Amino acid sequence: MLLLDYKKQFCTGLKNEYPLEEINSFFNILIAHYLSVTRLELALNPKKKLSSEEIKLFDKILLQLQRHEPIQYIIGETEFFGLKFQVNKNVLIPRPETEELVSWILSDLSDNNTSAIKILDIGTGSGCIAISLAKNLPNAKISALDISKEALKVASNNAEANGVEVKLENQDILHLNKSLDSFDIIVSNPPYVRDLEKKEMNRNVLENEPEGALYVRDNEPLIFYEAITDLAQTSLNKGGSLYFEINQFLAKETEKLLKEFGFKTTLKKDIFGNFRMIKGIKQ
Numbered sequence: 001m002l003l004l005d006y007k008k009q010f011c012t013g014l015k016n017e018y019p020l021e022e023i024n025s026f027f028n029i030l031i032a033h034y035l036s037v038t039r040l041e042l043a044l045n046p047k048k049k050l051s052s053e054e055i056k057l058f059d060k061i062l063l064q065l066q067r068h069e070p071i072q073y074i075i076g077e078t079e080f081f082g083l084k085f086q087v088n089k090n091v092l093i094p095r096p097e098t099e100e101l102v103s104w105i106l107s108d109l110s111d112n113n114t115s116a117i118k119i120l121d122i123g124t125g126s127g128c129i130a131i132s133l134a135k136n137l138p139n140a141k142i143s144a145l146d147i148s149k150e151a152l153k154v155a156s157n158n159a160e161a162n163g164v165e166v167k168l169e170n171q172d173i174l175h176l177n178k179s180l181d182s183f184d185i186i187v188s189n190p191p192y193v194r195d196l197e198k199k200e201m202n203r204n205v206l207e208n209e210p211e212g213a214l215y216v217r218d219n220e221p222l223i224f225y226e227a228i229t230d231l232a233q234t235s236l237n238k239g240g241s242l243y244f245e246i247n248q249f250l251a252k253e254t255e256k257l258l259k260e261f262g263f264k265t266t267l268k269k270d271i272f273g274n275f276r277m278i279k280g281i282k283q
């Protein structure tokens, strides 16, 4: 079968589930990933054929997409901060707003001597924050922890694939079983979606991404921010910085919490104009 003919079938199979632009994007991702064919190459070579094995594979993926499985889990990878990351259902798919958090940290550091700086990433998931920082700060000592052993396996594969060293540790930040080193920067994108916000979320997220990575109870929405800021009291060096990705609907509450712990705070908006990040400097 011609690949272009299969594309028509693929679009028809998904037209009730997604806008056409998104279906085209899925198709382009799949042909690039499995056939090493770009959209342009397909346009230049319209006679490109699919083998029966390839049709079988693409038919299976079509069914997964009809069930709203994220394309990143289907192909097993995604891009973050210009790097490739393995992802599976044990880790959150890294989001663009988290790239903005990494950019903020790097731009704050660009004027300073970053030689032996020590950084801790809490709730590392795929390792996207820790690994992008390690890639851009070759002299920094980077540690990361997560409650999920399965997530740490993914982070370890990603550190190796990207050629960086990150010290990974299995720890529950709400019940630490040892005291931690001291750091110059602590960064975290912890779970912050309240149960009450679930109804606003897309099916692909609700049905596929790990609950433990995303949700907090309505009556304690800042539980992770409180535990991490408390930890920063002892584990962050004086003048050190705490960076968080935050729930845009709780920006003021999160800022108040950091202030109560004595941190000098700056809230920052993402490219869509929402408060999605905060920095606290330890006085």
Ligand SMILES: C[S@@+](CC[C@H](N)C(=O)[O-])C[C@H]1O[C@@H](n2cnc3c(N)ncnc32)[C@H](O)[C@@H]1O
Pocket: 091, 092, 093, 094, 095, 098, 122, 123, 124, 125, 126, 127, 128, 129, 145, 146, 147, 148, 151, 171, 172, 173, 174, 175, 189, 190, 191, 192, 212, 213, 214
């Ligand atoms: C929102 S995800 C962030 C993942 C990754 N840092 C990112 O930005 O894509 C939160 C992460 O925190 C981890 N986590 C949840 N509860 C935790 C706990 N009590 N202690 C440590 N990590 C926890 C989850 O396993 C998940 O990997």
